[in-house]
Amino acid sequence: MLQYNRYIFILFLGFLSFLPLGMEAQVDFNKTPNDDLGEVEDKKQELFFEALKQKAIENYDRAVTALLKCIEMDKSQSVFYYELGKNYNKLKNFGAAEEALKDAVKMEPTNEWYANELFDVYMQQKDYKRAIRTVEDIVEYHPKYKEDLAHLYFDNKEYKDALKILDELDEKRGVSSSRDHLRNQIYAATGRKKDQIENLEDRLESNPDEETNYLALIYRYSESGDNEKAFETAKKLLEIKPNSELVHLALYKFYLEDGQTQEAIESMKIVMGSLKVNPEAKTMVLSDFVNFVKEHPEYEADLVEATTLNLDSENGKSYEGVANYFLNKGDKPKALEYFEKAYQVDSGNFGLLKNIMLLQLDLKQFEKVEAKSSDALLKYPSQPLFYLINGVALNQLGKFNRAAEVLETGLDYIIEDTKMESDFYNQLSLSYTQLNNTKKAKTFSDKAKQLESTN
Template sequence: MKKVRYISFLIFFLASFISFAQEEINQNEVNRDDLGDVSDQFQEHFFEALAQEAIENPEKAISALEKCLKLDKSSFAALFLMGKNHAKLEADTKAESYLMKALEQAEADQEKYVHQVLYQLFTQNKAFEKAIEQALILSENNSNYQQELINLYHITKQYDKALNQLQQFDQRYGYSDSRDQQRFVIYRSQNDEKAAISYFQNRLKKNSKDKNAYRFLNRIYLNRNEFENVIDLSQKAQQKLPEFVDVLPSLSLAYIKTEQKDLAKKYAQKTLNNPMIAEKEKVEVINAYRIYAEQNAEIKQDLISLLDQAITSEKNTSSQKELGNFYKEKDQEKALGHYREALRNKPNDFKLYKEILNLELYLGKFEDALNTSEQALSVYPSQAIFYYTQAAALFELNQTQKSIDQLEMSLSLLIDNTQLKLKIYELYLKIYQREENAEKMKLYQEKIKRLKE
């Protein structure tokens, strides 16, 4: 679909170009036959470039576009497509040069497309200051780039700008879990927990039922070993929000750390018995209680009781996963069995899917890998890794074209993952070695070499 939309977009600009050229011919009363051949030649070369790009032959697309530019060196469409294809070949300097030339020729409604490609080019090359320039332009009409600006300011350690951008976002759209999480991470990057405490305390003054404010304040207080503050804040949260279970793990940890035996056991039980609390937090409470029990022999029986409850409430998911990790290097078949059992109890676990697929491919269980990939994609439809595992299984099952289709999907969804990109290129190389396609083999050998440098 992306390719179809992209080609449609370029065809639109080609049509605009041809229309404009025809008007010029009429205005200057030039012999239509004389210039008609030029226009036809341009169109022929340009559509050849589109066709070559669609089948991932950027070199041939560039060759056709060079012929276009000999006919019209100021063609926006040709310059733009030249930039795109050089970017595919990772000829970044040339890509930037052509895109900048395209920007000079662009109409007002065309500029955003060039800025988008430049933004992608700069972020991929980690030229973050240049990417910020493009994101600032694009963010004027697209809120997605406002979020990208926050990310870029964070990466480049421009924390105040990132926080300011977050504030603008919150004022316009209201608070969100993801932005609160990012704000929290930025404060930690600054080593400025006091500023974070002040911010979330002010949130609570404005709204005493602000759940995220309670969540993040508790995390900060726990990190600072301010356990009395955790207890006080959590008790206030329970008064204002009686059904708010997120404070239970924090209370458990605070009572454990302050060695309030009865309350520690009470709130640990509440945490472990509540199906709304994430397994990760339950494991954290169990680990803290285990350390507490090692230091206090008289409560070891309480620990055994709590662990029994954890196994029952979680259907032994944690134990199954731990057994899988244990056997992964020793007995892959056993490891696979334990991972699969854990996945039955927790069917949305991203890491479990990855572990299972790695083992299925390693053990040559390609039909199983195909089915597991399909199952994973039903839960995580935008994860590039699962399109890759599906492509790998299809390749081994001699379904080459389907394998290529899934690799294209994987590559289109890939974001800043060099290791996975290398695996994708290596699988492309295997496919074209099987097909004895020397041209494509050379292309991907060069891509692999550049990626490893």
Template structure:
């Protein structure tokens, strides 16, 4: 009795029984019971993934109610589960023909298109689904992308950005589309229109500045940057473009102001900040009046773990053979990264270039006390003591360092040369010639 009541409620709600005229009451009851039992059986078999049996039960239902849309919908679900895509699509389609106002019948057709990657047909179905639910426009964007209808995708992205707000997915799609220059002009027009409509929306200015810069329209990029600065005086993004403009005009003072605003901003990506610092570094080469500004700029990156800014600036000046500044920034970096052996070696190379052998000797010997297994420190300590004519100390340090040297032929050659120099200073000709010969032998083997 409970089963009959439940089934009556279920089918009475969703599956109206279609009867022929002049049918006897007893016949009606029997047909209705048979339909309900068969339908219940189909649901049961589908639930345990016996799709063939579910379909057999549905065929009995169809004979009793040949125009019941829900039966075709159930056929579609079972065929889809079996990956019989043609039959599944045909069944869902038949359901929509009987009852075109039921959203789920259309969803069934969409599911088949999605499974078979028939994106062109899916566009037709989703266009219909949008009538039921506007959110399907998001699906339509993806379908346009998959079918490379980028112009339609871009128009729909812009529509959705304005009506429902931006999304990460649509932003990524838009970036992909705008890599092709032929779509950039329409996007520029769209952004100009958006700026007129929403003059306080910063992201539209930023996107337009980027597009103008990418297409080498620097004057227009500057114009938009100035407009952004006027409309939103607190915008740090405006200063990104203005910074470059000031550099191009050799206006260091205003470039510094713009740079500081950008570096202070929490809204600007670190990569952009690094780029600005690099551009400023190149600009101030041979302009010592900006040294203090550079120091302040570097301080913004003290907590940056991704890029060691002081180290990179040290390397910059190292390559330019500006030894004093290279030392300054290497030492600044080492103040907080004392175990960075590679930078210690770079610093020692600069001390050597500066012929500051007293400083080099002390620092190298101090590091030997802390890190006694690092052969490079023994080498520089020996080199410095040789130059200071402390030959006995040099030879002792160099011979100790050799014990820690492993598979580094270039450094081994340098050790032997310095040992030759040390014993030359000590007047030991035999050892001098021995070490110079060892250096020469390894050099020949390398070549």
């Protein structure tokens, strides 16, 4: 019996640690009875402890039974109704949970724990209107929930009320990225792009030294098709903050469209060398740079320089973009150089590995191909292409026995690819021809011809 009482005591202490400050004073189960009510207090204590124990082991029905008996004995304790509501909520008995929690909130309207549990009951039923009313009550005593209320208004399509709260919070606390995100969602949902721009213009006017205000306004002007204002805003930012790097994400495009080629190239170089610009944005800029150089090959040296300025070691796509440019141009050595740089950054990229080995084959770098394809087969043991590449390299290096062995192994991994299968047979025919096994050489040659004739 002593061990059981000790367990219950520890369990109750754990419960008290989760109650709001002051709540534990509501039910003084530790006072020494000094009148005829002592027996009642003992019984309440026993029932309340039993309810906590049953809830802890997820016997919510039994917890409810114990709590109802507690309330029958004493209707003045809000914590009884709170715990009763929580257990009903667990049982998905939302009607009973609501009633119990409303009683708790009525007794202690400033208690955010009670209101939060009632809010959860409404949210589980997707009853947004009553959930909003609950949070409105919480906000009256706990203003920190105001931003949550704005989100609820948004979810319930009460956009005007949501914007009103965001304006109040911005005025009181200053702007924040989370509120701006919600504000932009509201403008997008309502199509109020003009209001969105006016809000940003007001911000810029009240705080003309804040770089983010310019950048946000440039983006919104561009999005609405007002490139002239966007360009003017970008140039104004550059005047105020000549060391700004992020502004060049917008400037390079405006310069290109305005025919200011040299300025555009300088802006692109600043972007590529910036530590503030993320890899995705750099990839986008480099793609534009590559497309520009395709039309104006005289600026190829600037493109190469821009990639050397790229200080972001995780941006393998930048190198890959330049590699594809040189590949399309027919400059295979340069393409290989940049594919290898990209692979150093992104060694798990299957496509890069394939491109490197195919270019090495074209450039007759057979020893490198053999080594790289052997490593690739350890990593990708079921990829038939790498068996084929390895077999080609081995044939070119005169290692015909090994080539035949690798190629025959790789055949087992081909799935519905007659072109690749034909390539395998041609290489096997070459291997066996060099090994003076004319019978096998002819067999594989005939198989290759048969597949080629059906294509």
